[in-house]
Amino acid sequence: MSTDKNILRVRLGAAAHGGHSVARHEGRVIFVRHGIPGEEVSIALRDAGEKSRFWRGDVVEVHEASEHRVPHFWAAADSLRSAERGVLPVGGAEFGHISLEHQRELKGQIFTEQLERLGKIDAAEHGFTGVRTPEGESEDALGWRTRTAFAVDSKGRLAMSPFRSNDLVPVKEMPLAHPKINELKLWELPLLGISRIEVAVGSGEDAGVLVLFVEDGTHTGAAGRAAKRLPEWASAASVTQVGGSVADGRGVLQRLRGRTWLSESVAGHDYRITGEGFWQIHRLAPATLVERVMAQLAPGYGARVADLYAGAGLFSAPLAKAVGDDGMVLSIEGAPGTSKDAVKNLREFPQAVISQGRVEKTLSRELNERKAKLDSIVLDPPRTGAGKAAVSAMVRSGAKKISYVSCDPASFARDTADLAAAGFRLEEIDVIDLYPHTHHMETVGLFRRH
Template identity: 80%
Template sequence: MSTQENILKVRLDAPAHGGHCVGRHEGRVVFVRHGIPGELVSVAVRDDGEKARFWRGDVVEVHEPAESRVTHFWPQADALAAAARGVLPVGGAEFGHIALEAQREIKSQIFIEQMQRLSGLDAAELGFTGVRAPAGESEDALGWRTRTAFAVDSKGRLAMSPFRSNELIPVQEMPLAHPQINELKLWELPLAGISRIEVAAGSGENPGALVLFIEDGTIAGAAGRAAKRLPEGTSAAALTQVPGSLTDGRGALTRLRGRTWLAESVAGMDYRVTGEGFWQIHRLAPEALVARVMAQLEPGYGARIADLYAGAGLFSAPLAAAVGDDGMVLSIEGAPGTSKDALKNLREHKQAVIVQGRVEKVLGAQLRERNTTLDAIVLDPPRTGAGKQVVSAMGKSGAKKISYVSCDPASFARDSADLLRAGYRLDAVEVLDLYPHTHHMETVGLFVRH
């Protein structure tokens, strides 16, 4: 924790992208976490060098609380409780001190500001009326994460890190995690020799859970010993770093018990997702996003559609079913292991073309090779967005519609500006609160060619 001379009293102003509020001290901007706009707070300042363009800090005391401030549901992520113990709060629930409706209002303000500043678009003119919870969300918005990761500290305890820190804080139950994950009681396992754990809960028939142990190489067989203590019916695998392996460049995947993949079911379609493969983490996200993408693109029989950053084929499968045997779905994914999952998930759809590679290199080459153009595109890029090269390739594809699924409003806004320059207009946009109690949000935008 910071020493006393690094504690500042500031009035918090507007929310900023990334989970902060803006504060000012003697003309210096301070990005403050764990506060609410309008509050008067004491902030423990970090990154506070004299030459720094701005400072960062965490709220350690609230002098004038906002009406929307509530007791944090997770003491280890509560900045005030952590400060009282002389430690940092763990990351992953930085909005847990804010009432849910107020969280969504703050996210709405951030989305509007990012769109205006980075794309020049007025979100209200596009029909944006605010960040909304997905249908079926629980009243407290807990237990939604079907995928989560933990570290292991030097004493072999399950742990998580604070924001922008390498410190490890021991944890037990993670309130945002799906109940299936907490029921595993990973904190009771012998974890010496494990550096990291990734765990997922499935949604298909007899879904169960899959635990991936990443070994640090110091203790032989560490993952196997931990796996034996898991509840009956839980699958487990070990990841050992091997240069040149085919598991998304991360290491060799070894089955320890059960399967190395999880069954997922979305809108009547079944998928398998192997080990560390990407899948939407909110329990309601896959179905909610598929419904919106299909409604935006309205794929007809015989249509030619590309699914970029396609993952295991969440969107590719329903699109392939819709375009039928005379259509084409070009499913492009960069990660080798996840692309293999797409091959299995789409094996019954001969009209699906699965290609592993970088989107900016593969999209144009595939269309030229097949001497064809596209009717539509769906893309769900990483947090950094698609970028100018991919936007350029989409613009040359012939696609009249683009359904863009984004987990970051800043990269969505930047790509929106590039798509406007490429001849598209943003016809509709919706933002879903698929990351409650965090600053993240999910945007689905429909771009239409002029």
């Protein structure tokens, strides 16, 4: 056994939300990344202060490997190879050492535990049968990210950060990213003076590519020089305000070449996504989620529906088609830039009302002004969930059905408990692996007022 006090040999217990396994040492709980439940491993401690409520650690050596362990597809994210180089593994592929089948089994266990502990609900009794693979997924589940962000280190090298760390690790590939993102070879560009790069790829056969360079203010024209080195088929823009966000209206977006937006097409409708505007990350996610939401709500002609945290209108457009001229779709989004995209994307539907603002306040205000009640709601909140105020607003709306799209099982479980207390019963659960090789998962749940 190592004499290094920062290295412990432990047996890994159950999987925990957040990409961890739980280990114990002298009564102390340790959340361990890059292992598999049941393995005996050595871990390097992190966040291990004596007064800490729990510790954290990364696997650096495996003594008894799980049958589900496979070689990691990405050296920069592999904890074992990173330990040999004396660096931390980058985030974004923390399940890459686990077989895909077992990844989904672990996610199912985590979802069940979260729903039971935080939502006070037995997942199986409410229709949960396991995490499923989206139709059309590749065999290795790589190349699915249509949106990817990178940092740039002090030497001008393309980089990414490890989990809960401000360190920057140089990278020369991102295997989960769409192939066109890796074809850009961003690591070969002159990047001094740039602090962050965000890349988005359209999901169509002739997918466009948009590269956003965020300048750090130290080198005038850095983004322009980098853009000139991109392949001709890539568009580029710069964000000139450090720390700003185009989607939130705080950054200044300047076109460098090509377009400052991407086109997407889902279920026969075309969308325009500008700059950093939000769009589902997995290449199959938009179509997969639209199909599930529409199947759950089945809105008829003349129905009144709200699309909350609507983004650029992914769900609003098919809902507007379904409810027709006599119906209403109230599309509410908080980010000004993304809401402007929704205005463009829904301009052909007079029955779509686009409103920008905080969901819990805007929903009540819009319904009060129209003296209207809702039939159903699509709820697609950020990772933190909807929260009690938004749940209260939905209860007052009169809606009988809610299709809840969630990327976090913990916030989904908490909101489930609040919805249950308000008289909504969870009737259907569909958990989809739209984030393979990571601990994340997507849930689409149908709630019905009883």
